[in-house]
Amino acid sequence: MVRRFEPSLAAAALVMVLLAGCSPQPASPQPSRSSAAASAPATGAPAPPTPSDVPSSPPAETAPGAPAVSSAAAAWTTFTTADGSMAFDLPAGWRVKDPAGELAEGGGAFAEVRNQAGKIMATLRTNMATGSTCTERYPYEILDTVDVPALVQGGEVPQFVFESRANAPTPGLYSTPAAGYGITSGPAASGPDACPIFQFFRWPPNAAMFGASYDPNNNATPGDPSLPYLDLARKYRGTSEYSDIRKMITSLRPVQH
Template identity: 50%
Template structure:
């Protein structure tokens, strides 16, 4: 069983390695020896449902505007970062019990994707989220990656999990990761970045594959937290 890995979230300028504006090259997560996506990872694999988890004691968080709610483990915390929120939106950060940033939830984002180039695409996990359907279309939770070691051999693969309204890529390549979904009059994001060589306090860095990370308790907890997002009662 692999050790617990680090997952962190950033703002729009860097979060999810998205292309809010055209970058000069593939985004960098770390200069450490992060493994590239394996050949197996480049074949999209879909897990239909999350593994069971004892959620009887999980807590529920409702956003300050009363619009959305999600569940999270009892030893985790939610930090309100309202000063960094988009006008009329919310910005909260989900932290593990050790204080590691697991994901951020933002709403009322006014931006649009850019696609300066396409890179080899990997899909480790996917699940449709009917509770967040807008105009008849439901977004998906995905854990995905991009790899461009052919052009940038020293750059690690970009890996992220979150909710997206973007259509699935066709073929083996895709635009840079842009995990936003339609919500209200703008876009929202509930997502995080996966970096296997960044450790939280008390953890040891351990390079591993993104496929192996999906077998960990940490991944199950953050997956179930994100996929529990729903309109508040």
């Protein structure tokens, strides 16, 4: 069965193949970053940069099933992509590399977000060619979801989703069990099983992505590190780091010119 925009991290490898010549290139100067309150509305252009860093906080858990609330006292900034097309908010201590590599043919955005420790929290890419074939289905769990109305296309509102797939006894980046968070335009998983995670959303001229796979060695997760992978993913949902990632990704919006 062929499904377009069926959410999956596995197909990220396919997409990277489609984007010919996408090899890393030396870091380039960052575009301007402007101070912004976490609740500030989208703005068309960033203000002068603010060179303040916010110390990272150790992972902390909240009640199961409820994402942690990002510290209201922490400073946030607004980042605008190098191509001037998209903007999003992020903690002031986090850094963005843009471009993070060679762009797709025709340009677009390619931004990599890292926290204070230098670990990748999410990657934003636009102008992507996507496609997936659903040949296997897996047990799944939707850990968190929220609409992203600023990215509506054709009356369809994409969603930020933190989800998992389970099958194999050990985790693998593009196999199962696996978990990932990001924006998707695909239909929500339903029934007893689902296709692999494929988190891309419709955005001119083709598609875009803003998210990452969950890796307990990269994403600061409290508790016993020897716990099963999917248990760690559930615990991560209650951390302040995850709350910041969720807030950052769901703040993505087009820049108004």
